Amino acid sequence: MSLSTHVLDATTGRPASGVAVTLSRSGTEVAAGVTDDDGRIGTLTADLSAGTYRLRFDTAGYFAARDITGFYPEVVIAFEVTEAHAHHHVPLLLSPYAYSTYRGS
Template structure:
């Protein structure tokens, strides 16, 4: 079964980004899952049993930075990725700061 998780780290503070809203959408734009990062900046089981296709993770970075009273440039981060394997786990981390972000295929 394919599963999806994420981890958001705040590069400005060097700590997990707690309470970041995360939405998963499928190729048609339909909502697959909605969650918030936990005290470790993680959502360990964001979605399960995903089919092959292109998905998007939308992170509410504007809400996160507003809650911490930080002015930021990106109100959201959207990461598109493709699921191609029927049994792999997919982990998509986000390293976040008010004026930059990066991501990679995690394990």
């Protein structure tokens, strides 16, 4: 099973580069990365078993670097891996006062 993510800044219509992301399970960090110039982390990890995980996006750091005040200092997305052999993609659409996510492919 592999995991990737992609962050888009809805206020600019551009990829959100430089967003720090951590992946945890049961409160323990299992992987970390920073989005690239295209707002992506192509492979955050390639070795996950079935279970519940949390992706934490440091939105405060992202917005502060752009001198923008936001409402959400972080976005945490909890998701469950049930297909241990499948690729999981978790995109985040971000703005200072709202966000959305979905299971990508």
